[in-house]
Amino acid sequence: xxxxxxxxxxxxxxxxxxxxxxxxxxxxxxxxxxxxxxxxxxxxxxxxxxxxxxxxxxxxxxxxxxxxxxxxxxxxxxxxxxxxxxxxxxxxxxxxxxxxxxxxxxxxxxxxxxxxxxxxxxxxxxxxxxxxxxxxxxxxxxxxxxxxxxxxxxxxxxxxxxxxxxxxxxxxxxxxxxxxxxxxxxxxxxxxxxxxxxxxxxxxxxxxxxxxxxxxxxxxxxxxxxxxxxxxxxxxxxxxxxxxxxxxxxxxxxxxxxx
Amino acid sequence: xxxxxxxxxxxxxxxxxxxxxxxxxxxxxxxxxxxxxxxxxxxxxxxxxxxxxxxxxxxxxxxxxxxxxxxxxxxxxxxxxxxxxxxxxxxxxxxxxxxxxxxxxxxxxxxxxxxxxxxxxxxxxxxxxxxxxxxxxxxxxxxxxxxxxxxxxxxxxxxxxxxxxxxxxxxxxxxxxxxxxxxxxxxxxxxxxxxxxxxxxxxxxxxxxxxxxxxxxxxxxxxxxxxxxxxxxxxxxxxxxxxxxxxxxxxxxxxxxxx
Numbered sequence: 001x002x003x004x005x006x007x008x009x010x011x012x013x014x015x016x017x018x019x020x021x022x023x024x025x026x027x028x029x030x031x032x033x034x035x036x037x038x039x040x041x042x043x044x045x046x047x048x049x050x051x052x053x054x055x056x057x058x059x060x061x062x063x064x065x066x067x068x069x070x071x072x073x074x075x076x077x078x079x080x081x082x083x084x085x086x087x088x089x090x091x092x093x094x095x096x097x098x099x100x101x102x103x104x105x106x107x108x109x110x111x112x113x114x115x116x117x118x119x120x121x122x123x124x125x126x127x128x129x130x131x132x133x134x135x136x137x138x139x140x141x142x143x144x145x146x147x148x149x150x151x152x153x154x155x156x157x158x159x160x161x162x163x164x165x166x167x168x169x170x171x172x173x174x175x176x177x178x179x180x181x182x183x184x185x186x187x188x189x190x191x192x193x194x195x196x197x198x199x200x201x202x203x204x205x206x207x208x209x210x211x212x213x214x215x216x217x218x219x220x221x222x223x224x225x226x227x228x229x230x231x232x233x234x235x236x237x238x239x240x241x242x243x244x245x246x247x248x249x250x251x252x253x254x255x256x257x258x259x
Numbered sequence: 260x261x262x263x264x265x266x267x268x269x270x271x272x273x274x275x276x277x278x279x280x281x282x283x284x285x286x287x288x289x290x291x292x293x294x295x296x297x298x299x300x301x302x303x304x305x306x307x308x309x310x311x312x313x314x315x316x317x318x319x320x321x322x323x324x325x326x327x328x329x330x331x332x333x334x335x336x337x338x339x340x341x342x343x344x345x346x347x348x349x350x351x352x353x354x355x356x357x358x359x360x361x362x363x364x365x366x367x368x369x370x371x372x373x374x375x376x377x378x379x380x381x382x383x384x385x386x387x388x389x390x391x392x393x394x395x396x397x398x399x400x401x402x403x404x405x406x407x408x409x410x411x412x413x414x415x416x417x418x419x420x421x422x423x424x425x426x427x428x429x430x431x432x433x434x435x436x437x438x439x440x441x442x443x444x445x446x447x448x449x450x451x452x453x454x455x456x457x458x459x460x461x462x463x464x465x466x467x468x469x470x471x472x473x474x475x476x477x478x479x480x481x482x483x484x485x486x487x488x489x490x491x492x493x494x495x496x497x498x499x500x501x502x503x504x505x506x507x508x509x510x511x512x513x514x515x516x517x518x
Contacts, residue, residue, distance in 0.1 A: 048334075051311055051312075052310055052311065053310075071339060074338050074339050074342050074343070075307075075334035075335065075338040075339045076334065076338070077338075078337075078338045078339075078341075078342045079333050079334040079335070079336075079337045079338015079339065079341075079342075080330060080333050080334045080337075080338065082337075082338075083333050083337045083338075083359050083361060083362075083407065083415055084333070084415065086359070086361045086362055086409075087361040087409045087413050087414065087415050088413045090361055090364050090409060090411060090413070091411060091412050091413035095363060095364055095391075096361075096362070096363075097358075097362045097363045097391070098359070098361075098362050099356075100342050100345070100357070102342060102345045102346040102349055102355075102357075103342075103345055103355070103356045103357050104354060104355075104356045104400055105349050105354055131398075132354075132356070132398065132400060135394060135398055139390075139391065139394055141363055141391060148342065150345075150346045150349060152349060152350060153350050154346050154347045154349070154350035155346065156342055156343065156346045
């Protein structure tokens, strides 16, 4: 049987609160066995861009990553957030190593092709090179990824953190039984968006299609779940969605997704 | 015989010019065998601090690293510069991995004790943990260090890049014959500060003391050479000082220091 690998992705709500982040890192450091952390950047980059007088370009309601916005992303995600998280984990005796997708050439992407909109320096992942990553995991290191990839030609690219987490999980299924944990502000997938007490504890592909049909799943949850089932379809063992509570040893309030 | 390891440190003058940096990275990527790059940040951090309206505090002509200045250093050295260098090296087929001293717990420091001046978040190195670093080198990875360390209690610290390079070289002498290359704007140690044609090609400890006595070595070169002889006294094989030319295969115009 393959060893279990936990890949945890945290979103903006945790990153933005010093207290929440500290609480999360304690829980994360206590996860047994090999593990990977993937973090987004949330509003930190926007706040930094504002301070620097860089305007976030938007086209059709979507954010465009121009050269200056990419620099801000590299500074905040790849620099400040990533290294601060690593230093905090080291203090918790968790041997963290901060990585972008360019480091050790792990995550290669292509600049998203221009169709109707040029999204700028946004990367769609084309390959994950696990050779170094496997050595890190096997020697007890805990990789901490920020949401950056590279194109192999010297260009860093902004890449969605949810996608980075799922692509890493998929790439490592050959050697590990990979479990993906998406940590966000809600306690799980809700059957009633207005009630945090309506967590759906288990969703499989069949119930997923029913929920889609009934329009129970909508808005931002749609691409999230699509990404989860994509991972499951590509041999990821299970995907869990919830808030920090999900990482407590005896927690039960969160959503587990399986095929 | 131990394998040769080259540790190259580049200063502000190379970092600040896109052209010079590109030229340097090509030469660096062509160095045979295991190698490490250490980079400072130069004026990039100061420029960023200016843009953010953060004033560089100075006491007795020395720069103080307060909380905000440290954040700027982490963003620019640890983020923008480090990850851009890594992406460029990857494009040159050099399997770079960007690191701060906190990553894999490699460089531990203590906040410089307050005597007459509180320098703020400045770290004096206390130990270098080579375990992961050796694995990186042995598996063909090329570590790229920025000038940051950590205190093991969650605090990142600003640390002089020259010192990081020499402490890494010293720590790795058990497994490698380490050569240190300090790349700066001058072609080497000059006997006449006004003439670039006056490079002293070789300095040993005996000639070093003579040069000190004659006041040939002065100003910023004093701590630089002190640091070099400290490394040589701690089993580093040789130290070379010069500009980019030093890395050319048949170059001869630079200063070599040995015991």
